[in-house]
Amino acid sequence: MMRLVRSGGMWAFIAGLVCLFAFGAMHAADSSLYVIHNDHWTDDDEHGYQTFITALGESDCASLNECLHSAANPYSASEPVARHFEADCAELPYVLRFYYAWKRGLPFSYVDAVAPRDGSGDDIRYSHSGNRPTSRRDVPGGRFSGMQVIAQIRSAVSSASYRIHPDIDGPLAPDFYSPAIAPASIHPETMVYDPAGHVAIVYKIDPDGQIHSFDAHTDFSLTTITFDVRFARTRPSQGAGFKNWRPLRLVHGEKQADGTWRGGVIVPARNSEIADFSREQFYGTGKAPKEENWASGAFNIGGETLDYYDFVRARLAGGKLIFDPLKDVEEMTRSVCSDLQYRAAAVALAQPLAGRAHPARLPRNIYGSEGDWEFYSTPSRDARLKTEFKHLRDTVQRFVELQAAHDTRHLHYQGEDLAGDISKIYRRNSESCSVAYRKSDGSMMRLSFEDVRQRLFALSFDPYHCPERRWGASDAELSICKDDAVKANWYAAEQPLRNQIERRYDARMDFSLDEMGRSSIGVPVAPDTDVLGYLSGLQKQAEN
Numbered sequence: 001m002m003r004l005v006r007s008g009g010m011w012a013f014i015a016g017l018v019c020l021f022a023f024g025a026m027h028a029a030d031s032s033l034y035v036i037h038n039d040h041w042t043d044d045d046e047h048g049y050q051t052f053i054t055a056l057g058e059s060d061c062a063s064l065n066e067c068l069h070s071a072a073n074p075y076s077a078s079e080p081v082a083r084h085f086e087a088d089c090a091e092l093p094y095v096l097r098f099y100y101a102w103k104r105g106l107p108f109s110y111v112d113a114v115a116p117r118d119g120s121g122d123d124i125r126y127s128h129s130g131n132r133p134t135s136r137r138d139v140p141g142g143r144f145s146g147m148q149v150i151a152q153i154r155s156a157v158s159s160a161s162y163r164i165h166p167d168i169d170g171p172l173a174p175d176f177y178s179p180a181i182a183p184a185s186i187h188p189e190t191m192v193y194d195p196a197g198h199v200a201i202v203y204k205i206d207p208d209g210q211i212h213s214f215d216a217h218t219d220f221s222l223t224t225i226t227f228d229v230r231f232a233r234t235r236p237s238q239g240a241g242f243k244n245w246r247p248l249r250l251v252h253g254e255k256q257a258d259g260t261w262r263g264g265v266i267v268p269a270r271n272s273e274i275a276d277f278s279r280e281q282f283y284g285t286g287k288a289p290k291e292e293n294w295a296s297g298a299f300n301i302g303g304e305t306l307d308y309y310d311f312v313r314a315r316l317a318g319g320k321l322i323f324d325p326l327k328d329v330e331e332m333t334r335s336v337c338s339d340l341q342y343r344a345a346a347v348a349l350a351q352p353l354a355g356r357a358h359p360a361r362l363p364r365n366i367y368g369s370e371g372d373w374e375f376y377s378t379p380s381r382d383a384r385l386k387t388e389f390k391h392l393r394d395t396v397q398r399f400v401e402l403q404a405a406h407d408t409r410h411l412h413y414q415g416e417d418l419a420g421d422i423s424k425i426y427r428r429n430s431e432s433c434s435v436a437y438r439k440s441d442g443s444m445m446r447l448s449f450e451d452v453r454q455r456l457f458a459l460s461f462d463p464y465h466c467p468e469r470r471w472g473a474s475d476a477e478l479s480i481c482k483d484d485a486v487k488a489n490w491y492a493a494e495q496p497l498r499n500q501i502e503r504r505y506d507a508r509m510d511f512s513l514d515e516m517g518r519s520s521i522g523v524p525v526a527p528d529t530d531v532l533g534y535l536s537g538l539q540k541q542a543e544n
Contacts, residue, residue, distance in 0.1 A: 034149055036141035036261040037105030039250040049100050050188040056096075057188070057203025057214045063222055064092065068099070075103045083147065089199045090159040092216040093191050094175075095150055096201070097245060098139070102146040107250040109266035111175050112137040112156035114164070117237065124160035125197050126368050126505035130237035131163050133172040138266040162193040164239045166271075166279055173268035176243035180278035181315045186211070186242055194231045195240040196380065196503040197368055202227075208324065209317030210331070218375050219349055223342050226335055230387050233308055236282040236294055247274065281308075324412045325399040329425050332392045333449075337433035339385050340452055343378060344435040347470045350376035350463040351438065358464045358487050364510040366461070367503045376463035379497070386456055386501040389529040396422055396531050400538065423535045437471050440480045447471065450532075457498050457526035460491055489513055496522025 038045070052074070059072035065085045069076055087095040094110060101108040113135035116127040124131055137156070139149050166178035179185035183205070190202040192213060200213035211227035234240050246268045253264025271277045283289060284297025299311035301319055314321035353376055363369035366379045402411040403418045415421050430449035439445050452459075458472030466481040469491050473481070483491070493516040497509075500522045511519055528534075 032145040032147065034102050034139065034141060034144055034146045035105055036107055036250065036253075037259060039107065039253060039261055039264075040248065041106050045104060045106060046189075048104070049097070052100055053096065053188045053201060054203050057201070057212065057224065061222065063220055064095065064216065065220075067222065078103070085150070086220045087154065087216050088218050088220065089216045090161065090197075091154045091157055093199060093201055094153050094157050094161075097189075098149060098153060099146070102149070105141075105260070107139075107248050107261075107266050108149075109136055109138045109248055109268065110153060110157065111135070111161055111172070112152075114160050117165070123365075123368060123505075125158055125163070126195075126365075127160070127163060127238075128506065130165050130239055131160055132168060133164070133174050136172050136268075140263075141261055159193075159197045159199060162191070162199060162239055162243065163195065165237045166239065166282060167236075169268075169271045173246060173270065175246055175268075177246050177269075177271060177274050177277050178279060178281060179242055179244045180276045181242070181281055181312055182276070183316055183318070185244065185276040185278075186312075186316055189245070191243045192227060192231050193240055193243055195234045195238045196232060196505060198380070198384075200225055200231075205316055207317065208322060208327075209313035209315070210328075211312070211316065217342070217346070217381070219346060221342060221345060223338060224335075225339075226331065227312070228309060228388075229391050230384050233295075236279070236291060241281045244276075281312075285311075321410050322412050323399065323402070323410060325418060326413070326421055326425050329392070329396060329399075329422050330429055332388070332395065333426055333429040333433075336385070336388050336392060337429070337449060339381075339388060340433065340435050340449070343381055343385060344437060346376075346378055346381060347437060347467065350378075350470070351467055353463040354440075354466045354470075354482070356464060358462075358490055361510045361512050362516070364508060365505055366497065366509050368505050372463065377461050378463075379461040380503055382459055382461045382498075383501050383503045386527075386529070389453060389456060390501060390527050393529050393531050393534060396426075397534060419535050419538050423532065426531050426535075437467050439468060439477075440466050440482050445471070445473075445477065453529055456529060457495075459498065460494070461498065462490065462494060465491060486513070490516075493517050496524060499523045499526040501527065 055072045056067050059067060059070060061067040061070050061072060064087050067073060068085050069079055069081070085095070098108050100106070111133040113133070114124055114131040115134045116122050116124060116129060117132050118129040120127065120129070122128055137152070161175065164174045168174060169177070176191065179190065186202065186205065188203050192200045192202065198215065200215040202211055202213045204212040206212070212224060213227065214222055214224050216222050232240060248266050248268055250261055250264045250266050253261040255261055279288060282297070283294055285300050286298055289296045299306050299308055301311065301314050301321070306314060306321060310321050353372060363373050366373070366377065369377070399411065399422065400419055403413060433449040434446050435452065436444050436446045455472030458474070460469040460472070465487060466483045468478045468481040469483065490513055493513060507521060509521060
């Protein structure tokens with residue numbers, strides 16, 4: 001069942017949903033040509049787009065193509081079976097926004113080129129000082145098919161398109177603006193940019209402020225994710241955090257006899273023209289510090305200073321930070337399980353590379369690369385998974401400590417044994433989760449949730465390793481691995497990188513095997529992710 005959480009109430013949502021699906025049915029036989037019927041996006045258009053995004057997020061489709069050919073898409077009847085849609089994480093918001101504009105006859109324009117602000121030769125996806133737009137492309141009505149435009153968009157945009165300082169709005173405006181952290185501003189269709197090179201689209205916000213989003217990957221699969229520490233904060237110039245689409249208006253166009261618009265120029269709104277533009281997600285709620293001291297900005301609600309992630313949740317919950325520990329642990333455990341399934345699919349795709357010789361060097365940066373390494377390796381995906389496991393472990397400890405401090409203001413729990421109840425929730429959800437992989441001899445190996453957690457920092461991100469090493473096998477399970485001694489040595493040398501959960505896009509990593517063994521890259525010891533170990537330790541303390 002689809003559900004939209006935003007101001008305006010359920011009746012507004014139902015009305016928007018009915019309107020959206022009615023429009024989709026009316027235009028099911030539309031031409032593939034992109035035409036413009038309206039010179040700007042109205043509030044109804046924006047609400048309809050939010051409903052569209054919510055429907056996709058609430059569906060169980062596993063790829064963009066599946067989503068747009070499913071009942072979740074009110075325009076699916078207009079899509080020939082042979083029409084195929086693909087998008088990675090950075091392309092997905094653009095493709096979906098244009099797709100909706102195409103079906104509704106709305107104007108669309110986008111930044112099709114960016115460059116590092118400091119003029120450096122940095123990879124624009126990970127530029128140290130962020131980027132600036134260098135070119136915009138208005139999509140003209142009546143000239144291209146929707147699929148031609150989507151192809152143009154996909155060839156032009158990347159995660160670099162999001163890496164822009166919030167203050168930049170000219171002379172060429174970026175596609176997005178920084179919204180206020182408020183229920184009316186953070187809603188379905190808002191994007192969240194992780195400066196490590198990942199983007200997700202918000203599709204639902206729970207009454208307690210928990211944000212749910214979906215994202216895409218290089219294999220074009222879609223996954224769901226909740227907002228937490230996996231979305232890092234960095235200096236404002238790198239543009240991390242929440243983004244909304246900048247309002248557009250077609251000016252100086254000519255309205256044709258058939259009601260469509262031709263010609264003209266599409267003008268993006270400036271920051272000063274956007275009612276909910278805000279820099280608070282970068283600088284805090286008080287007086288903004290100087291940019292070099294951005295991290296010193298404080299986040300306050302009702303006289304209480306919160307960390308950034310708690311602040312976002314509290315703001316979206318109406319100003320109150322309240323945790324339901326059992327609900328949160330259940331949701332987090334299920335989220336980890338989902339990510340394990342997606343990792344299994346990614347590793348399975350890479351299995352043919354296990355038969356190839358290992359390259360003489362790693363890529364310059366294992367998290368941001370090209371070619372086979374970008375498509376088949378999993379260092380970024382694995383780092384996010386490890387962060388998620390660690391965050392779950394740390395969150396459980398936080399809940400226990402809040403209860404010990406009798407903090408009923410933030411903790412909503414009515415039971416008698418929080419540690420025991422969390423343990424039951426965690427066990428129930430983790431024991432129902434498992435993944436399977438195909439071993440080198442063709443047989444299947446099934447791993448439980450705890451199996452994977454225990455070997456989490458042994459999972460190889462390197463696509464040239466055998467499937468057993470990709471899943472951290474040892475002893476008898478590893479004995480059928482066909483890796484040669486060179487690959488075994490690479491596996492051993494990469495352990496410090498496997499221990500590292502922070503994705504360092506600024507670090508050079510193109511070492512040879514010998515250089516790798518002598519480098520200081522990575523971290524020597526993996527962090528603690530053992531929820532049950534922590535809880536059983538509390539029980540032993542209580543017994544003593």
